[in-house]
Structures are given as structure tokens and as C-alpha cells.
Amino acid sequence: MYSIRSNKLHFPFNPFHCRIFLRLKHTLPDLPYDYNALEPVISADIMKLHHQKHHQAYVTNLNQAEEKMHEALAKNCVNSIVSLEPALRFNGGGHLNHSIFWTNLAPKSGGQPSGHLLEAINKHFGSFEKFKGQLSSSAVGVQGSGWAWLGYNPNNKSLQIATCMNQDPLFPTTGLTPLLGIDVWEHAYYLQYKNVRAEYKMIKSTPICQDHKDLIHDIAYDFYGRRIATCSSDHTVKVWDLNENDQWILTASWKVHSGSVWKIDWAHPEYGQLLATCSFDRTAIIWEEISDYQILSEASSGGAKSQKHWVKRCSLVDSRANVTDVKFAPRHLGLMMAICSQDGVLRIYEASDIMNVTQWSLQHEITCQKFRCSCLAWNPSLKWIKVEPQSFFTDPVYDLEFANNIGRSYHLLAVASKNVHIFQLKSSSSTTRDATDPTTKFEVRQVALFDDHESQVWRVSWNITGTILASSGADGTVRLYKGKFSKCLEFSNIVRFLLNACK
Numbered sequence: 001m002y003s004i005r006s007n008k009l010h011f012p013f014n015p016f017h018c019r020i021f022l023r024l025k026h027t028l029p030d031l032p033y034d035y036n037a038l039e040p041v042i043s044a045d046i047m048k049l050h051h052q053k054h055h056q057a058y059v060t061n062l063n064q065a066e067e068k069m070h071e072a073l074a075k076n077c078v079n080s081i082v083s084l085e086p087a088l089r090f091n092g093g094g095h096l097n098h099s100i101f102w103t104n105l106a107p108k109s110g111g112q113p114s115g116h117l118l119e120a121i122n123k124h125f126g127s128f129e130k131f132k133g134q135l136s137s138s139a140v141g142v143q144g145s146g147w148a149w150l151g152y153n154p155n156n157k158s159l160q161i162a163t164c165m166n167q168d169p170l171f172p173t174t175g176l177t178p179l180l181g182i183d184v185w186e187h188a189y190y191l192q193y194k195n196v197r198a199e200y201k202m203i204k205s206t207p208i209c210q211d212h213k214d215l216i217h218d219i220a221y222d223f224y225g226r227r228i229a230t231c232s233s234d235h236t237v238k239v240w241d242l243n244e245n246d247q248w249i250l251t252a253s254w255k256v257h258s259g260s261v262w263k264i265d266w267a268h269p270e271y272g273q274l275l276a277t278c279s280f281d282r283t284a285i286i287w288e289e290i291s292d293y294q295i296l297s298e299a300s301s302g303g304a305k306s307q308k309h310w311v312k313r314c315s316l317v318d319s320r321a322n323v324t325d326v327k328f329a330p331r332h333l334g335l336m337m338a339i340c341s342q343d344g345v346l347r348i349y350e351a352s353d354i355m356n357v358t359q360w361s362l363q364h365e366i367t368c369q370k371f372r373c374s375c376l377a378w379n380p381s382l383k384w385i386k387v388e389p390q391s392f393f394t395d396p397v398y399d400l401e402f403a404n405n406i407g408r409s410y411h412l413l414a415v416a417s418k419n420v421h422i423f424q425l426k427s428s429s430s431t432t433r434d435a436t437d438p439t440t441k442f443e444v445r446q447v448a449l450f451d452d453h454e455s456q457v458w459r460v461s462w463n464i465t466g467t468i469l470a471s472s473g474a475d476g477t478v479r480l481y482k483g484k485f486s487k488c489l490e491f492s493n494i495v496r497f498l499l500n501a502c503k
Contacts, residue, residue, distance in 0.1 A: 026066075028052075028059050029099055037107035046188070051102070054187050058094035058167070065091055093167035097147055101181050124159045129246055131161075135182070138163050145185040151176025208240060208248045214260075222266045229275055231261035237277060237287075239310070252289075252310055257281050262324055268331035271354055275310070276337055278323035284316040284339045288357055313357045318347060325375045333378075336363070340373035377401045379411060392446050393417060399459045403466030412447075412466060416457040420471045420481070422448035452479055 031051060036044035065087040072080035112118065112128045125131035131150075138161050139148035146165045153160050153176055162174045170178040214233035221228055228240040228248065239252040259280030267274035273289035287310045321343035329336035335351040337360070348364040351357050379402045399416035410426035428443045453473030461470045469481045 026059050026062055026095060028056050029102065031102055033105075033107050038105060042105075050187060051098075054185075055095070055098045058091045058098065061087065062091035062095050090167050093169040096169050097167055097181060097183070100178055101183055104180050120159050127246070135161055135180075139182045139184050142184045148182045148184060149176065149178055150180040151178055153177075211250070211253075212236065212238065217261065218263045220264050220266055223269050227266070229264050229266065231256070231264040231277060233260040235259065235261060235279075237261060237264060237275070237310075239275075239289075251308070254310060256285060256287070257283065262322075263326050265327050267328045267335065267337075270331055271335050272357070274313075274328075274357060276326045276328060278326040278339055280322050282317070282319045282321060282323055282341070284319070284323050284326050284337075285312055286314045286316075286337070286357055286360070287311065288313045314360050316347075316349060316360065318362060319343075319345065321345075324373060327376055327378055329378050338376055338378065340376045342372050344368040344371050344373050346373060346376060375399050377413070392421065392423075393419075395419075398457065401460055401462055403462040403469075404464060406465055408466075412462075414460040414462065414469050414471075416460045416471060418451075418456065420448075420450040420453070420457055420460060420469070420479075421446055422469070422481075448481070450479075450481060453477065 028051070031047070034044075035047040035051070038047060065084055069081065069084045069088065072084060113121070118128065121128055121131045125134060135148060135150060142148060142163050142165075144165070146163055146168075147170070149162050149164065149170045151160055151162055151170055151174065152158075155175070159179070160174075160176055162170065162176055164170055164173050170176050170181070208228075212230065212232040212234055213236075216230055216232045219228060219230045226242045230238050230240070232238075235255050235257050236253060237256045238250060240248040241251045243249050256277050257279035261277050261279050263278050265276045267276070275287040275289075276284060277287065278284040289308055289310050291308050316339065319339065319341040321341045323339055323341050326337065326339045329338070335354045335357070336348060337350075338346060338348045340346045344367060346364075346366040346368065347362060348366075349360040350363050351360050353359065374397055377400045395418040397415055397417050401414050403412040403414070405411055410424050413423045413425060415421040415423065423444055424447045425442045425444050428441045450471075453471065453475050455474040457471050457473045459470075459472045462468070463470075467483050470478060471481070472478045
């Protein structure tokens with residue numbers, strides 16, 4: 001029998017022993033750099049704790065598990081062998097993953113690779129920036145603890161992004177050879193970034209130098225997220241398109257009102273490229289993008305070239321006060337639009353002929369008594385039901401949005417004020433009843449309040465499933481809140497990242 005202990009080979013006393021095996025104790029690898037070498041991105045305290053405590057724990061526990069496994073194999077104890085397998089996988093995976101992870105980090109290094117690796121990244125992801133975006137999204141999206149990896153698939157000779165839960169090693173789990181790993185266990189970043197995983201993954205904003213001459217009041221994405229419209233106190237609207245290189249290109253800019261433009265909104269693309277704007281000049285306007293063909297002299301192509309521009313289709317002038325918000329209805333409700341004004345009046349319009357967006361008729365006019373209407377949000381309901389008002393706070397409201405009601409028996413409403421508020425609207429009827437029944441009464445209660453911004457909250461927005469809420473505030477940050485899986489009405493702050501101004 002031969003054994004290795006403390007990296008030294010020892011021969012047993014009896015050289016004629018019939019069983020021969022080799023057993024090696026695992027040791028903690030030294031880092032190829034100092035603990036403070038990665039500052040300020042990763043602090044020395046995190047590196048020291050991560051390496052000396054957490055990685056060392058995996059090594060220690062792995063050695064203990066292997067020792068117990070050796071004893072179980074010698075006794076042929078099946079129960080012990082089976083019960084030890086999770087510990088071997090977890091601690092062995094932790095030791096293997098971290099040994100790779102330390103070599104992925106380097107002081108005064110990083111950035112875009114070169115040579116064959118860059119060629120492979122461009123081939124399989126389109127560009128290095130797209131690869132970073134996909135890897136970062138995968139890392140942030142890991143539920144709980146785990147790893148995000150760039151791996152090589154030897155079967156089809158391709159690069160792939162994969163995630164592994166807990167300490168599952170990449171190759172045994174997916175068959176991919178690990179090239180680059182990101183540890184998204186909280187111990188990898190918590191001391192420095194708290195629970196802000198996205199900031200640790202270095203999600204960064206892309207500033208757009210927009211050339212507005214005054215304050216920007218609103219920004220809106222189109223349905224596909226590839227077009228942006230902005231409006232400003234300079235009376236103008238600008239439209240930006242995302243090109244193939246992931247750059248935002250200004251494609252249109254024009255004066256839309258004679259006063260400050262407060263809000264802007266895109267219609268669903270089923271109805272064409274439509275924009276709605278509202279302004280201090282007491283009007284709301286519908287704009288449509290159209291194409292025509294003009295012969296361009298001196299054009300390199302020598303032929304006709306498609307040109308697009310925006311034209312005014314309809315101006316709504318019913319309001320007697322400052323129009324503060326405008327929103328198109330969800331697609332399934334038809335081509336409808338709502339506006340609200342400073343005098344507390346909500347108006348709902350509908351285009352009777354979706355092929356003729358120059359004609360809009362007033363369908364509903366709702367007076368909110370003595371209150372100023374600052375913003376509005378659509379709910380999928382087809383009827384307007386008055387819910388008894390309740391005073392939960394007295395601060396001004398700057399934005400609100402309903403979550404998509406996917407399988408829930410209640411509605412969720414997010415409100416941006418001094419803090420972020422989430423309200424539940426639930427039918428108080430004990431029997432199942434159509435939520436659009438005018439006799440239905442709703443119970444309204446606040447299920448979450450977040451004061452993380454510690455300043456004015458400007459905007460709130462739900463994801464498509466109504467499970468994650470984004471908010472932006474005057475503190476220059478965007479925060480994401482996610483509902484707990486087991487308790488749908490409990491939300492926690494999961495992400496924060498800073499916004500950088502365009503200089």
C-alpha cells in the first residue's frame with residue numbers, strides 16, 4: 001500500500017500488502033497576486049475572506065469527505081457512500097471552481113481579448129460587447145447562489161454561456177470546458193457591494209449625448225426595445241434607433257409643441273409607428289412615422305432612397321389645463337389613448353378606424369374632484385370602476401404602473417412618490433365575480449414600501465410577468481425589486497446600479 005501525506009511519499013511497513021492505492025490531500029492554491037491587487041473593483045478584505053475562509057473551507061471539507069469515503073469504501077457501506085456523494089460534489093466543485101476563478105482575475109488587465117479567442121467570441125456572439133451583455137445577464141439572473149461561465153463545447157466546437165447552481169462544476173454538469181467563470185455567491189461581493197449583484201458584475205449604462213437644449217422630462221422605449229423617444233422643455237422630441245453595432249443613432253428631431261413636453265408614449269406596432277405627446281400648452285398630439293421616396297441628387301447609389309419622417313395626425317385640444325400625462329392602451333383594448341390634466345380630468349379617446357389615425361373620438365371623461373392628475377396607468381380591465389380612495393401617503397405621485405395580471409386573483413400597482421409603494425387591489429366579494437362588474441368592490445392595501453432611494457422616485461416599471469419592478473430616482477440609481485417565490489406579495493431589493501451622466 002502506498003499513500004501520500006503532506007506531499008511526501010511514505011512506504012508502508014509491509015511491502016507485500018495486496019491492496020495498492022494512491023491518496024493525495026488537497027491544498028489551498030496560492031493566489032498569483034496580492035489580496036489588494038484588484039482594488040478598487042474587488043477589495044482586499046473580500047479577496048482575503050474569499051480565499052482564506054471560503055475556499056479553504058471547501059478544501060478542508062473535501063479532504064474530510066474523501067477520508068470518510070475511503071473508510072466507507074473499505075467497509076463497503078453503501079449508505080455511507082451514497083450519503084457522502086453530495087458533500088464530495090459540493091466541496092469538490094467549490095475547490096475546482098475557485099481554482100479556475102483565481103486564474104481568471106488579473107490586476108491591470110482585462111478588456112477585450114485578441115487573437116483566436118476574440119474571433120471565436122465575435123463568431124458566436126456577434127461582438128465582444130454583446131458577449132459581455134449576455135454573460136452579465138446570465139450572472140445576474142442566477143437564482144440564489146451559483147456561477148456563470150463561458151465554456152467551450154468540444155462537440156460542435158462553439159463557445160457557449162452557461163450557469164451552474166451552487167458549486168456544481170461546469171464540465172460534469174454541462175459537458176463544457178470552462179474558459180471564464182464569474183462567482184455569484186454573495187461571499188464574492190457582499191462586503192463591498194452588499195446585495196447589489198449587478199454592480200459587482202459591472203453592468204454599466206450607455207450614455208446618449210442627446211443634444212436637447214433643456215431638461216429631458218420623459219423617455220420611452222418602443223415595443224421591441226430598439227427605438228427610444230425623448231421629450232424636453234425645449235419643445236422638441238427626438239427619436240433614436242439601435243443599429244447593428246449596438247449604438248444609438250439619432251434618426252429624427254422636431255418641434256412638437258409650443259410649451260414644455262412632459263410625456264411621450266409609443267403605440268403598439270400593430271397600429272404602425274405612432275407616438276403621442278402631451279405638453280404645457282394644454283394639448284396632446286398623435287404623430288405617425290411615414291416613408292416616401294425622394295430622388296437624391298449626388299446619391300452614391302444613383303437611385304431612389306427611402307426617407308422617413310414624422311407627421312402630425314391629430315391634435316387633442318379638449319383640456320383646459322396643462323396636460324400632464326398621455327398613455328396608449330394595451331393592444332388588446334384597441335387603438336385607445338388616455339390623457340390627464342392638471343385640473344383633475346382624465347379623458348379617454350379612441351380611433352374608430354385604425355387605418356385613419358387622424359380621427360379620434362372622446363369616449364370617457366372622468367373628473368377626479370379637487371385633485372391634480374400628475375400621471376396615469378392602464379389596467380387590462382375593459383370598464384372603469386371607481387375604487388374608494390384611501391390615503392396611504394400625502395407626497396406627490398410622479399409615476400405609477402399596473403403589473404401584468406398573469407394568473408393572479410388580484411392586481412398589483414406600483415407608485416413612485418417619495419418612496420416606492422406597491423399596492424394590492426383585490427375584489428372584496430366572497431364569490432367569484434367578473435372584475436369588470438361595476439358593482440365589484442375592491443380592497444386596497446399596501447404590500448410593500450421601499451425607501452432605498454432616500455430621495456424622490458421618478459419612474460417605476462414592471463417586467464412582462466409582473467415579478468420584477470424597476471425604479472429610478474433622484475439619487476442617480478436604478479433599483480430592481482423582485483417578489484419572493486414562495487410569497488408573491490413580499491418583495492426585496494435585489495439590484496442597484498448607478499447611472500452615469502453623458503458629459
